[in-house]
Amino acid sequence: MPLSLRVLAAVFFCLLAGGISAAPIIDIGSSNTHYVSDDNVGVLVDSSHELTLQDIMRLAPTAFSDQQSLQLGFTSSTVWLRLNVYRHLHAPPTWWLVFDQPLLDLIHVYVPASDGSYQERRGGINLPFGAHEIVSRRPAFAVDLPANETQTIYVRLNSRNSLSTSIQLMEPTAFSALAIQEALGFGAFFGFYALTLLCYLLFWYWTREVVSGLYLLYLTFGAAGAVLSSGYLQRQLLPDLPLCNVAMIIPLAGALITGMLFGIQILGVRKAAPRSAMVMMGATCLITAIGLIAGLMDMTLLAMVTLEVGLLATMTVLTAIAIVRALHHNPSAWLYLAAFSVLHIGMALRFLRDLGLTPINTLSENGIYLGITLHILMMSIAIFWRYDQLRRDKDQAQAAALEADLRALAERHAHREQREFMAMVSHEFRSPLAIIDLTVQNLIYSTREENDSRVPRYAKIQRAAQRLSVLMNTYLSAERLEDRNEPPSMRICDLTQLLSGVLLDLDTTNGPEVKLEIDSLDPNFACDPDSLRILMTNLLENARRHSRIDQPVILRVSGRQPDALEVSIVDQGEGIPPDELPRLFQRFFRGRSAQRHPGAGLGLYLCQRIVRQHGGEIKVFSELGKGTEFRVWLPKREIPEV
Template sequence: MAWLRDTTGAMTIEQVAASPAWQALPGNLNMGFTHDAIWLRVAIDRPADGPRDWLLEINNAVFAEVRLYQGSAGAGWRERRAGGDVPRSEWDWDFRVPVFRLHVDEPGPHTFWLRIRSRTSISAQVVLWQPAAFQARANTESLAYGILFGAYAAIFIFHLLFWTWTREEVNRWYAGYVACSIGQMLLNFGHLQQYTGMPGPLGDRLLALLICSSIWFGVKLCVQFLGLAALMPRLARILPALALVLAVVTSFLAVDVGYAAGVAPAQMSILVLIGILTAIGLRLWLRGHRHAGFFLLAFGIYFAGIVLRILRNLTVLPPNLLTDNCYQVGAIAHMAVMSLAITWRYNALKQENARVQAEALRVQTDYALSLESTVTSRTASLVAEIRRREAVEGELRLALEAEKRARQEQCDFVAMVSHEFRTPLSIIDTSAQRIAGSAGTPQLTRDRSGNIRQAVRRMTSLMDALLSLDPLDNALRAFALASVDPEPLLRSVAREWDGDTVVVTCSALPGTFPCDPELMRLALRNLLSNAIRHSPQDSPVHLGAVGGDNGIAISITDRGHGIPSDELPKLFQKYFRGRRAAGKPGTGLGLYLVKRVIDLHQGSIRVDSQLGHGTTFVISLPHATADPARPSAAADNLLLTSG
């Protein structure tokens, strides 16, 4: 045989036959990935007693088109076609690869020309057969391929079912990888095209996608089998991600640009990844990981077959019996060893799981015994603690009863003291008032009487502040509303001061209003006392009340010095006294008591003050207050605060 490269793909058979560029073909056809048309000149010398009928086999199922020319320029040319782009009805022989019938009538030399065009690698064996020998070989081949594909199918189904049963990831990825390998062999050997009539372009794309996808499936399988997630976690993430990127990119190139544009870099990537995975397996095996030894044995044979086949496609090795069948032989040996390895790995995992379960059961049993002991000890401690707390509770109950008795005695004492103090103070105040009002009393005597009355009022206010905490607490516990006419209540409080000391103005007040009259008097008395104390001597304090839809607003206004703005937020705090109160009688409890009373009535109080212009306290009381028979939430909070 001789060969000729047609770079344009447009040469006619006459031009080819007359071309001086023919070169001898030293072995089998192996031109690699090329878009050129390759011509073969096949010379046959028939002996006088030799047979007339022969079959010419071109052993490559994925050639796009193979044309056979027979004849001469003088006698005319006969053209026949086969290949993936040619309908099967035009083939000389219905077989998985192109086969042409040759009829040689005359003894002596005869020449045939083959024109080969392919989207894949141009690599093939060209074999001349006697029909009977070819048919016998075809029958034997069919049996061998049946056994091969049957073994593949059995392994695929076994691992798929095994994965469904055990959810072992190695079996899932191995089933996917086997399915990918079956598809590649069916297309590479031409069986799928022969029995389905699949057109050549579709078959080439499908074959390219399977080859590119095998990068990802193979790497995932190897990573899972080697257990890299536990041994080399970073590499276990990087390698599958890299393989996925390579698979996607090469698949896109194969479909969009062409078969060679995707498959050639995919096969180069496979060679690199095989080297990396082999190095990883060898390293783990040297570290003492037994499963890495199975990996090297199972995948080593398979990797060798893949490497030889790729090197043949890249024209590094020639096509022959070894390079044409190394992939299949490696795959069969690989699957046999791999199935045993996966079975061993599963049994090892099963034994490890049984050991872990036994250890967990032992730990659980020990823990249960320890827990039982702890519960017994803890129960005894709890029983002792409960008894101790019952004893403490009894002591607290006795202490509470003693506290109640002491508090009652204190309340009785406070009531007695209040009565004993108020009676003489009232007599002193009345006497001083009569002396000052008597006709003919000297001015000096009236001034001293006024001083006496002022001192009495200060002492009364101080006593109210100091002695009203306990009465207020009692009142909170016995808080009961009553329907009160507000105007008489206000005027009765104002009459506690003589003359025009307190000026009362009322507007639109309702006839009745719910409040606790005693607590309200206490609050108003404290506010009026403060206002009178801080007002100029000749300036009255104004007590006003206005009714409305929302309730009653009560205001107490004086014309004193006013309150600094920084003191306003602190006025109702317990024991707080302003800077102007320094050196004057008082305890800082009056406004605190007022705020508690107003809160109890579910009302609010605010202060408006300007330095040099006086101060106004405004009390807002709603129409509806808590049920007299049940203290409000505010009262409950006040009781807790008081306590």
């Protein structure tokens, strides 16, 4: 491009930057630090990247705008700065020009020499560390200023990172003191961060919790970003590699993904709103992919802007969700708000500064480190308090479980002793009861006279013996059924013969008549005949016990349904009170009307267990003064041929 066109282009760019006026003079006096502000520096933005120092020097001073802010943010253009510096006689001659942004790619500083020419000094992260004029995390350049003269210094800036930076002219001793303070501060910060990471690594290794792992990853990416953005590590290990800028993108991308995952997990978004959680993660992954691809394609400007805007959006969304969840009394949301608010504020100040949207000051420069420190302290206190609470809850749960185990062991021991006692009772009592019953029957049979006064007494003894035998048999049957873990012994049963045997046994006892109604019985019905006999006997005895002698009990058995056997036992007794119906099948429960009859409250409980073991269902319907009906439904099963 011809020189005249380049000059015209520069003037045009200056006009776009906000007007034409001369930059004021930076007056170097007694202070050891002088800040270069928007008011005393001229700025020219060269979007063509073709202007040289000679082109810039040919421009009039008014071509530089003093209205353009140094908060340049991310820009692909070349930025020229013009500084007019005047040193008083009493001020020291040597000063250092310092840039606060340690991640500037390339800085050219043009300082006037004694012969009227300009000396070029170069710095930035694109140069080897040994090529820097002054060893420091911040780019710094020595400037010799003659007394009582105005010197014009030109600066050319190119960077794919943020160009938002403050500039200072400092005495070497003041800068050295500041560098020592910064080194001590960053050393303490990184030492604290490293110790925290080690503690969280051990904590995750012990607990293996997903939340702890996500937070550990989040802190790791944050640590990498903090180390790289400080300028210490990058200048020494990655000074001249193309990956130097990509190295800043990877921690941002990792923090974006892990921060969203951790926020969704700790705030319970996945459980409360799974679709919203999927949308949030999908958007986060898309932004991260765009940033990483742009970084790998050496489009650092697009990558950094995408990732930092994505992080700002993520922090805003998660904070809003935490506020909503906290209003619903979610303790994890309160923890997130308390611990992450300071971190989000510090990160937001830094990102907004990098984007050129907030002023460059101490808070926007170092607020992120303060926010990280406070965040880690608060999270550490909260997590270890929570862990201590969980440990105490675990100890209490273990103590309760141990107590429950001991109680169960004692119950099993007592139950075993009870079974042993009942086995002894069964063995010792059955023979005497049988002898008593047989002897009484013989006495009744041998009594020839019908009006003999001894007959009622013999009958009374016989009924007492029979009641004791029934009571013992019922209890032992329930115990055997309770202890039996194997499924019922299913085989083909002759239902007609089984029912006839039950009725024949009942005929020997006192009670109302049982009328049997049979409809289409399946000759190949599969069941456990012993259990089914106990079921029928208990239900019929219960119905006869609560019926008058002149009111027959109806036993209906139907096999018409293709998949089930239906059994219905109907009596016309006094009925069951409604408040007792829900408890009727409970173990050892006996209703008010059952108190005048012998029993242990196990009959109906035993019936329900038998029905359930067969895969069936039992229901009761009752109305006071009209009677009760028990309905049993037993599924038909096929027994495989052997």
